[in-house]
Structure formats: structure tokens, C-alpha cells
Amino acid sequence: MPRPSYFDPHNKMIRPTKPPFFLVNAFANEKHGGNQAAVVILTAMDRRVNDVEYMSNIARDFDLPMTAFVVPRNEDGTHYAIRWFTASGAVS
Numbered sequence: 001m002p003r004p005s006y007f008d009p010h011n012k013m014i015r016p017t018k019p020p021f022f023l024v025n026a027f028a029n030e031k032h033g034g035n036q037a038a039v040v041i042l043t044a045m046d047r048r049v050n051d052v053e054y055m056s057n058i059a060r061d062f063d064l065p066m067t068a069f070v071v072p073r074n075e076d077g078t079h080y081a082i083r084w085f086t087a088s089g090a091v092s
Helices: 052-062
Strands: 021-026 037-043 067-073 080-086
Touching: 037 052, 052 067, 052 080
Parallel strands: 037 067
Antiparallel strands: 021 037, 067 080
8 A cells, every 4th residue: 555645746736635643641650541632743745734724623523632733833844833722722
């Protein structure tokens, strides 16, 4: 099975794919303890990187206390920021 890609070499278009994500347990001393959160990794090639509505919808789908989005701060992807969302929207 081919690996999913943001770049389609046949038509040179960026296509949306599911971003990688991880479920983590924060403040946990044991497995399945603590506060569960989702961490979603977005790349500079993902055109949804600044789409607050998209991130809010993902956080709503996870329905966890907190969802973190790791987003690039520059186009070469050498600096990142974290955007926090709950099921009801962005956290300032």
C-alpha cells in the first residue's frame, strides 16, 4: 500500500490528507491515567495550518479535555507553535 502524501506527483496538486495524531496521557504515573489529550501534527504543506474552523472541528471530534495542534511558524518547518483547542473552540 502506498504511503499517503500531501503531494500528488501526477497532477502536481496538494490534496488533503489526514494529519498524524497521537493520544497522550498527561500528568500520569501509570498507563491510562492522568488527563488524556490529542496531539495533531500539521506541516507547512498543509493548507489547513491556519484554519481555526478545521482545528475546532477536529477537537470536537476527539471530544477530549484538550487537543494540541503542532503547527509550523515558518515555511521551511524549522520552528513550530502549539495551538490549543477544546471541544468548544480555541483556547487563548
